[in-house]
Each structure stands twice: as structure tokens, then as C-alpha cells.
Amino acid sequence: MKTEIFLENEQLDISVDLSALLTISIDDVRDFSSRQTSFSKTIVLPGTAKNNRIFGHIYDIGQANVYDETKPNFGYNFNASKSAACIIFQDNIQTFRGVLRILQINIVNGRIEYEVSVFGDLFLLNAQLSSKLLQDLDLSEYDHTLSLAGIINSWDNTSGSGYFYPLIDHGNYSADKHSWDYRTFRPAIYVKEYLDKMFGNAGFRYRSVFFNSTRFAKLVIPYNRKTLTRTAAGSTELSNISTPSRLSSSPNDISWATITGSGFTFNTNRNIFTFAGSATTNVDIIVGVNGTWSSGGTHSGQLRLYKNGSLVASQSGTSTSFFSVGSSVSTSVNPGDTLNYQFYADTSFTFSSGQVAVATSVGSTAQIPILIGDPVPMNEMIPKNIRQIDFLVSIVKLFNLYVYEDKFDSRLICITPYVDFFGTDNSESVDWTYKLNRDANIQLKPMSELNAKLYKFQYKSDSDYYNDLYNKRYGQSYGSYIFNSQYEFADQTKSFELIFAPTPLVGYNGEDKVYSTILKQTGTKQAEASSIEEEQIDSVVRILQAKKITDVASWAIKDGATTLTSPTDYGYAGHLDDPDAPTNDLNFGALEELFFVLASGTLSNTQFNLYWSSYMAEITDKDGKLLTASFYLTPADIYNLDLSKYINIDGVLFRLNKISDYNLSTPGECQVELLKVNYTLY
Structure with a gap:
């Protein structure tokens, strides 16, 4: 059996006694939310001149290189922290395609060996999405x-x-x-x-x-x-109204509970903004307050902005119960200028929340409310600190999806719900009756034994x-x-x-x-x-x-x-x-x-x-069985493997659960797990 391993289209030297064991799986009934890719146990490659060159002489303790991610990952550009495309052929039949990872380098009496593993293309997608938000x-x-x-x-x-x-x-x-x-x-x-x-x-x-x-x-x-907020350029003062704060019907300064940012100072009552800049500066001021009237009927309220004690803007409104009013204004401030808001109402009023943002052209950034006419930066609308892989996995779980690699395209991932993955035509099943070694150990477990x-x-x-x-x-x-x-x-x-x-x-x-x-x-x-x-x-x-x-x-x-x-x-x-x-x-x-x-x-x-x-009916059915046995599979069997097709053994249909320890160098018997199909359609 001729075995060939290619890394980024460069053929690696392999040992005569190479033993590469591959596991192929799309599901695991013991973990009903898992979805897996093919992977190998440790493969040992010799440190020949060719392999040393392909792996960029990484065995050299003093070795260093400048990595260019736009170029193939081998030779002088090899980076062990990045995946490298790998293809394995047996007698010119492709039996594996994915990525290779160096696990360890052994140097014994000057002899170099590389311990590596290979993983299906899904591994690379997982790695890419795991590192991104x-x-x-x-x-x-x-x-x-x-x-x-x-x-x-x-x-x-x-x-x-x-x-x-x-x-x-x-x-x-x-x-x-x-x-x-x-x-x-x-x-x-x-x-x-x-x-x-x-x-x-x-x-x-x-x-x-x-x-x-x-x-x-x-x-x-x-x-x-x-x-709904956006990041404002410049220094921003962000404040919340202390709650509750009851105002009488006469105009009252609004007192703010918390203050962040820089560029302004405040008096002890926290109701006057004093500009601390050193030059005349344009500012955008956005404010909003919410609350309720203390008595029934229709009432009116007015929000007023004062600069140095003079009215520069106001916004009015009326309501019967809940009241909300806001305004946006642009003005200029000189060093030492003061800003404060007052609220006038025809009856007493209790604040429930409020916010004011003063954005200037100097200092740090902060979040300000987005009002009509304001820009909506969509990158800021994305939920924060959620890994992309966690997002995808939750979609997979929500719809019970099977995610698997395309056989011929290394960058194409196939995604299908379980309910649509398996066919219902028994005539399309693959007959493995004569591939089963009936002289070896055969295990048949009731499905109830495998589940909570x-x-x-x-x-x-x-x-x-x-x-x-x-x-x-x-x-x-x-x-x-x-x-x-x-x-x-x-x-x-x-x-x-x-x-x-x-x-x-x-x-x-x-x-x-x-x-x-x-x-x-x-x-x-x-x-x-x-x-x-x-x-x-x-x-x-x-x-x-x-x-x-x-x-x-x-x-x-x-x-x-x-x-x-x-x-x-x-x-x-x-x-x-x-x-x-x-x-x-x-x-x-x-x-x-x-x-x-x-x-x-x-x-x-x-x-x-x-x-x-x-799916749950299948794996917990009283007549369900998990068959584990030895099967003789050839490179052609692996190449033609279609996980969506049923496996027929003695006229009984099974779903393929896992192939373990398929030998990539000397094909022979390997362990196969098959889940009995009780119904092709529930």
C-alpha cells in the first residue's frame, strides 16, 4: 500500500513503519450536542533533509523567521502556530484532506523526529472562529x-x-x-x-x-x-439623574447622580457644568429625562438649557401619566463657561431616569444617546464579547445541524439539519455485510444504557x-x-x-x-x-x-x-x-x-x-442499539464514504456514528460504531 502525505502541496518523507490512525465522525450519541471532524492519532515523521526544509528547520533552537500569512505555510515561511493544508493519498486515492499540526519535536542522539496530528477542515474553521469576536x-x-x-x-x-x-x-x-x-x-x-x-x-x-x-x-x-448609544469623539460628560428626585411646579435645577468623563468640572450640588478647557470649543449637548406626574390629568413640562445663566434652548411636551422629553443642541463654550439644565412643570414630577452628554472636540471618547438625525455606526450595534464560535455553536444546537466538510472543496462547509441529513430511500444504502469480521468481538448495546x-x-x-x-x-x-x-x-x-x-x-x-x-x-x-x-x-x-x-x-x-x-x-x-x-x-x-x-x-x-x-426518539428508543464491531475498509471505502447514507448489514439499516483507528498506511480492520435505524421517517 503506497501512502503519500502532502503539506501545502509539498510531499513529506514518511517512515516505512508509519502508523497513522484516523477517526472519522459526524456525531456521538453519547454527547447529543457534539459535532466532530476527522482527526488522527500522533503520526511520527522522520527528520530528513526534505522534511526539515518543509518544516522550516524548526528543530533548530536558534531558528527564527518572518512569517507572511499570505504565503503557503512551509519552508522559510513555516509557522507552527498556524495550520498547514494537508492531503493524504493511499494508492493515489485521497483518503484525507485537512490541516496538519506539529505537536512535538524529538531529538535523540542527533536524530530528529516530528510528532504531528492531522485534523479535518472543520478544525481550521473552528480555530479561526474561536479567536474572533x-x-x-x-x-x-x-x-x-x-x-x-x-x-x-x-x-x-x-x-x-x-x-x-x-x-x-x-x-x-x-x-x-x-x-x-x-x-x-x-x-x-x-x-x-x-x-x-x-x-x-x-x-x-x-x-x-x-x-x-x-x-x-x-x-x-x-x-x-x-x-441606543454611539461613541462620540472628544471629551464627554455622562450623567444620570438621581432617582427619585421630586421637583415642584417652579423651575428647578436638575441634579445629576453620577458623572464621568473630563473637560468639565461641577459644583458641589452637581447641577452646573463648568468648562475646564483652555480655548473656545464647539460642543454638542444631548439630554433626555423620563418620569411620571404625581397627580392625574394632562400636564406639561419644559426642559431648559442655560449657559452662563442665559436660556439657550428648550423643549416642551405634555402627557397624562408617563412623560419623556429630550433635546439636542450645538453651541460654543469659552473657558469658565457654565451649563445647567432646569425643568419646569405645572405640577410636581418624579424622575425615573435621565442622561446628558456633552461632546467636545478635545479629550477622550464616551457613549452618547443616538437621536433622530444622528449617525448609527453599525459596528457599534453588535453585541460585545461574544466569540464567533460560540455564536455558531448555538445556531447548530438550536436547529440540530450537521456541519461537515465538502469532499472536494477544502474551503466549502456543508450545513444541514439532522431531519434533512439522512435519506429515506433504503435502496441507496451501502452494503457492508461482508466487511464485518464476525470472528472478532461484536458489541451490541441497548441505547438506554448510553443515555441519562x-x-x-x-x-x-x-x-x-x-x-x-x-x-x-x-x-x-x-x-x-x-x-x-x-x-x-x-x-x-x-x-x-x-x-x-x-x-x-x-x-x-x-x-x-x-x-x-x-x-x-x-x-x-x-x-x-x-x-x-x-x-x-x-x-x-x-x-x-x-x-x-x-x-x-x-x-x-x-x-x-x-x-x-x-x-x-x-x-x-x-x-x-x-x-x-x-x-x-x-x-x-x-x-x-x-x-x-x-x-x-x-x-x-x-x-x-x-x-x-x-433524533431523541432514535437514540433513546427501547429497540435502539449501538453496534460496535471490526470492519475491513479499503481506501476506496473511505474515499466514497457518504455519512448521509445508511449502512446495510444483513438487511438491517444503520447510521454511521464513528470510524475509529482507520490505518492510513496499512489499511485493514478498524472499529466502527453504527446506530440501528428503527424508522427512516418519524
Whole structure:
């Protein structure tokens, strides 16, 4: 048997007694959330002149080189910390393609040996995505200016690229849960947009009918910080109103609780900004305050900005309960100039939150609120500190995907849900009846022996009001599901958790819009509305389905008390594909309680039922069996291996679970794990 190993198209010298054992696997029923790539045990290569040259004489302690990532990873450009493309042939048949990694260099009596391992192409993709964060992706092509038209127009975009502005209740942006301040809208980025960028930046492509499906294209990741902000150039002073702070009906200076940044100083009452710069400077000042009136009826309020005691800007508004007002102004300040805000109202008022940002052309940067007319830098809309590999793995788990290398294209990754991976045509099965060594040990294990009693499918917990309420009432997270295998000989629970948190949907009496809701809340629904206080929060990253919902009762998008427009549709994003007539649900399990009235549709098409139920039924079936035995496989068998085809042994169908210790230098018997197929279609 002629074995050849190529590294970056350079043929390596191998030992006559080379023993290279390869494991091929797409799944492991013992770990139902794992997806694996092919890999080898340690291969020992001799330190010949040729191999030493290919490996850049890395054995030399004093060796050093300048690495150029744009050139092949071998010779003078070899870098052991980077992968190198590897192909293995047996009798001119390609039996492996992937990457090679040097594990160790041994020097004994002047003799050099290289201990290496090879891994499938998925290993390289994993390595690339493991070292990058979502925020490393560049979405600047979608930068835009925040506008009312832009928000509304995004509702028609469900293409899977770009962004979508969903109506999500973040708290404090609606007094009646019917009309909404425009500040509740934040850009959500499509999941497919993230994946396309991730694969492209890693140097890979993917082939997936599922990723190009209409349903998958509608998945979005909403902005997950409590207020929509951007980084402002220059020194910024960022302050929050002390809470609660009650003001009488006469004008009062606003007192700020916390102050950060540089460029300004403050008096002891923390209500006057004194410019500490050394030259006249232009500043952009953005402010917003929220709160409630202390008495019923319609009341008005006015926010006033004073510079050196003189009024330079004001913003007014009226409301019946919740009140929000904000303004943006540009002015110049000289060294020693003072700025302060006053609030006037016709009755007493209690602040619930507030923020002021003063951006100048000097000093450090800070976050300031994004208002209509301001730029929206899309790279800043990406959730922070989430590894790209964790994002992809959660998508794989959510939809029970098989991820595997294309046989002929080293940069093409195939992605298919388990429910679509295996064929249903028995005639396409591969007959291995005569490859089984019946004289060797054959193990046949009932599947129940391999599994725990309970399998828990769940989203990551978060502390927002409705998630916390659901968890307290039912002892499990919103949207989770527990599968009971009925196995009586174990009591442990196996589970996996996504990086995403669930997002409860909430509706209100007399209201025909349903909202994903992410907020904190104190008070009770039985009390007067004024006793319920809402708080905007940062949240765990979410995943939702976007859709434009039409023909709802006219409602208003507002700027404080000013109505900007009155649409009859809205941009919805939630775990149901349609809150009025759902056909599928991103939750793993049906809910114990809905926080809105369901008009029609079905709640049974959950992620578990659609993508996991047949898999779990297969591996926990009382008649299920895992066959482990010795099979004689040739290089042609490995080359022609199609993991989506059934293996036929004595007329019984099996799914291939794993091939262990296939010898790349001297093919012969190797251990194979096969999972009995009880039903080709559940």
C-alpha cells in the first residue's frame, strides 16, 4: 500500500513503519450536542533533509523567521502556530484532506523526529472562529442616519441581510402600551449577515439549503444594551439623574447622580457644568429625562438649557401619566463657561431616569444617546464579547445541524439539519455485510444504557421582569423543554444551553400589537398604573424572528409628546414567527403560560418538535442499539464514504456514528460504531 502525505502541496518523507490512525465522525450519541471532524492519532515523521526544509528547520533552537500569512505555510515561511493544508493519498486515492499540526519535536542522539496530528477542515474553521469576536466583523456598509423613514422602511426588509428595527418594549417608552417613543426602536442585525461575514472572513464558504430558507433569513439579533448609544469623539460628560428626585411646579435645577468623563468640572450640588478647557470649543449637548406626574390629568413640562445663566434652548411636551422629553443642541463654550439644565412643570414630577452628554472636540471618547438625525455606526450595534464560535455553536444546537466538510472543496462547509441529513430511500444504502469480521468481538448495546433519564434543552437565563416571573412560577426558563427518556437506571440530567436568552412576548387588553419585552419592573398590575415603575436594562443577547405585521389599529410613533407619524403596521420580532397566527416557535418547548391572548395558529411547532424529537426518539428508543464491531475498509471505502447514507448489514439499516483507528498506511480492520435505524421517517 503506497501512502503519500502532502503539506501545502509539498510531499513529506514518511517512515516505512508509519502508523497513522484516523477517526472519522459526524456525531456521538453519547454527547447529543457534539459535532466532530476527522482527526488522527500522533503520526511520527522522520527528520530528513526534505522534511526539515518543509518544516522550516524548526528543530533548530536558534531558528527564527518572518512569517507572511499570505504565503503557503512551509519552508522559510513555516509557522507552527498556524495550520498547514494537508492531503493524504493511499494508492493515489485521497483518503484525507485537512490541516496538519506539529505537536512535538524529538531529538535523540542527533536524530530528529516530528510528532504531528492531522485534523479535518472543520478544525481550521473552528480555530479561526474561536479567536474572533462578533464585534470583529465589519458591518460599516450598513451605517446610516437614524430617521423615522429608515425605521419604518426596515420593516419591509426580511431578506437576511442588513438590519431591521423591531418594536420591542424596553421600558419607559410608552405610557399606554399603544403609542411609542421612537427611542424604543434599535437596529437588529440578521443572523445570516453575521454568518456570511464570519465564514467569509475565515476564508470559508458554506453550502446550506437551510441557511438560505425563508425562515432562517428572518432571524435577527436585536441590540442588547439599555439605550441606543454611539461613541462620540472628544471629551464627554455622562450623567444620570438621581432617582427619585421630586421637583415642584417652579423651575428647578436638575441634579445629576453620577458623572464621568473630563473637560468639565461641577459644583458641589452637581447641577452646573463648568468648562475646564483652555480655548473656545464647539460642543454638542444631548439630554433626555423620563418620569411620571404625581397627580392625574394632562400636564406639561419644559426642559431648559442655560449657559452662563442665559436660556439657550428648550423643549416642551405634555402627557397624562408617563412623560419623556429630550433635546439636542450645538453651541460654543469659552473657558469658565457654565451649563445647567432646569425643568419646569405645572405640577410636581418624579424622575425615573435621565442622561446628558456633552461632546467636545478635545479629550477622550464616551457613549452618547443616538437621536433622530444622528449617525448609527453599525459596528457599534453588535453585541460585545461574544466569540464567533460560540455564536455558531448555538445556531447548530438550536436547529440540530450537521456541519461537515465538502469532499472536494477544502474551503466549502456543508450545513444541514439532522431531519434533512439522512435519506429515506433504503435502496441507496451501502452494503457492508461482508466487511464485518464476525470472528472478532461484536458489541451490541441497548441505547438506554448510553443515555441519562432527562435531557434539558434551554436558553440562557436572564433577569428581566417577565423571564424572572416565568422562572419563579414554573421552575424553568421561558421556552425550555425537558425530554424524559423513561430510562429507569439513571437519574442524572444531560443538558445544553444556548448563548441566547429567551424573550417573552407580552400583549395588553384592547391592544392588537404584541411585543417582545426586555425590561425591569416593580409594582403590581392590580395597583394604579402610576405605581408601576419600569427600568431599561442591558440584556443577554437574544435571537428572534422578524416580520412586518399589517392592518393593526392606528398608533403613534412619538418624540416625547410630539406625534411623528401614525402607522397601521409595525415591525415585529419575537420567538413566534407571527404573534397572531403562529406556525413555528423558536422556543424549545410549548409555554406553560402566554402573556398575551393568542388569536389563532399552532404552538406545537417548537424547535424540539421540528428539529430534535426524531433524533431523541432514535437514540433513546427501547429497540435502539449501538453496534460496535471490526470492519475491513479499503481506501476506496473511505474515499466514497457518504455519512448521509445508511449502512446495510444483513438487511438491517444503520447510521454511521464513528470510524475509529482507520490505518492510513496499512489499511485493514478498524472499529466502527453504527446506530440501528428503527424508522427512516418519524
